[in-house]
Amino acid sequence: MIEAAVVVTGVTKTFPVPFKRRSVLAVRDLSLRVDAGQVYGLLGPNGSGKSTTLKIILGLVAPTRGKAEIFARDSTEVASREAVGFLPENPYFPKYLTGAETLRFYGKLCGLSSRALTKKIQELLELVGLTSAGDRRLGGYSKGMLQRIGLAQALVNEPRLVVLDEPTAGVDPVGSREIRDLILDLKKRGITVLLSSHLLDQVQEVCDRVGILANGELVSEGAVNELLAVENQTEVVFEAGSEELTRQIEALINTAGGRLIDCRKSRKTLERLFLDVTLK
């Protein structure tokens, strides 16, 4: 059986409203499992409980009921975080530190020695494409660069699980593409990734499995390919075909008892167009 990186069992979280008797329900009876090596996307509209769920998994917030585990360790245990790297939504890392100093600080928190860190910092800066900006203070970093240094600090302890809260929020399409590539790179190296997002196209592209939250409840969950497959429909894309060929295919479908639903010129996405013209 595949090892579980994250197991959430029957988690409910309510936040009391100060000076009132009622409380706000953030997450209701949530159970989910993320297998080791998977890229799992937690989706949902704003206020659906995504960030609270991630915080519970990271032990930053205690569940009202239920429990969360990381590699079979209760996430309320500080030691469970040894295997984890976390990038919060819109992080503002210390502006007064340089990129390299930031990584050194977080590396020391993970118990890495100064000697090991010197080499590690260079590797990480290279990985996230910030080698030339390593000596600059974060105050002068762009949003995309901050996100990438955030990802580098999340990787400083060689985590087995990386948790990313809205990793591409506010980042331009080029930066967003780079972060997506980094996530795919992590997957290749066998690192489990749990991310939350509401940018559905990106999630579809990188995630193996998704869970959709609405009003604190998990309303849908499964493998991306299975969830998105439309029963009884097949897409055929071909190039260099004449109009005659298209007509023949339509006729063939009709003869075989099928029904042609749509037939149109393929279009590239707006993102692809943006990347093509800006990266020339």
Add this chain to the structure above:
Amino acid sequence: MNPVRAGASHKAFSLDRIAAIASNTLTELTRLKVFYVLLLFACVLIGSSVLMARLSFQQEFQVLKDISLGAMSIFTSLLAIVATARMLPQDTEDRIVYTILAKPVPRFEYLLGKLLGVLLLLAISTLIMSALFLALLYSREHAALAATNRQMAGLPQEQLHAALQSIRDSTFNPDLLPGISVIFLKACLLASLTIFISTFATSQIFTVVVTVFVYFIGHLQGTAREFWLQGHSAGWLARTFLAVVALLFPDLQLFNLADEVVAGAAIPLAIFLKTAALGAFYTVIYLLFATAIFSAKEL
């Protein structure tokens, strides 16, 4: 990438992690240019020495010590409160606290590291202010000795020696150091109190206001207690109330040893040790209270 795995077993308490947080806090405060407050201190010293030109030597030294120790006390206290009050709200607002606590860092270590960073800042500031103050005192003493030598050149040696000795006695006395140490300890206590208040405060301004409030109560409570106990036949209710106030609010007047130092009176060792122990006790107690609240806090 080459694997550089952290130690296989997690340490429940790590001095390395605390040192990393403390040095990061000190770097933050240094790069925020809080040391500029020391320039202000230097200006106070220079300004006061200009004003003292018309006083006699003995008066001048007394006033110089009075102003310097008073300014040191105010500056270190202000630095302790203002520098500490911004730390937790700022880290929470910037979500830095999430990235730190998502690493294997216990909350107690986070708070201790932050506090130690501020205490380091206070120690450096106190050292620099003391150096400035002692350098000025030394140079004024030197000038006074030279002037006395000139003025009393024709008088008998015994008289000259006595005059010079009197100048030396009124400048440096061994109680300056305990006096300065107590000022530092008071600032440590205030930093710890501020970090405690900021664990449940809703804003930075709330933390500063409450800490300043406690600061004044701390300074007034000793006087108020004496007045109350002398003027009224204190019943059990009043006594309990005063005991609770005394427990919650440190008697900061006890840390005011500057008057004795200025007057040249010796600070008995027992009094110094008692005051130092009280400062350390409150610093630790407030940190423990802060940990208790911060550990249960939803981030």
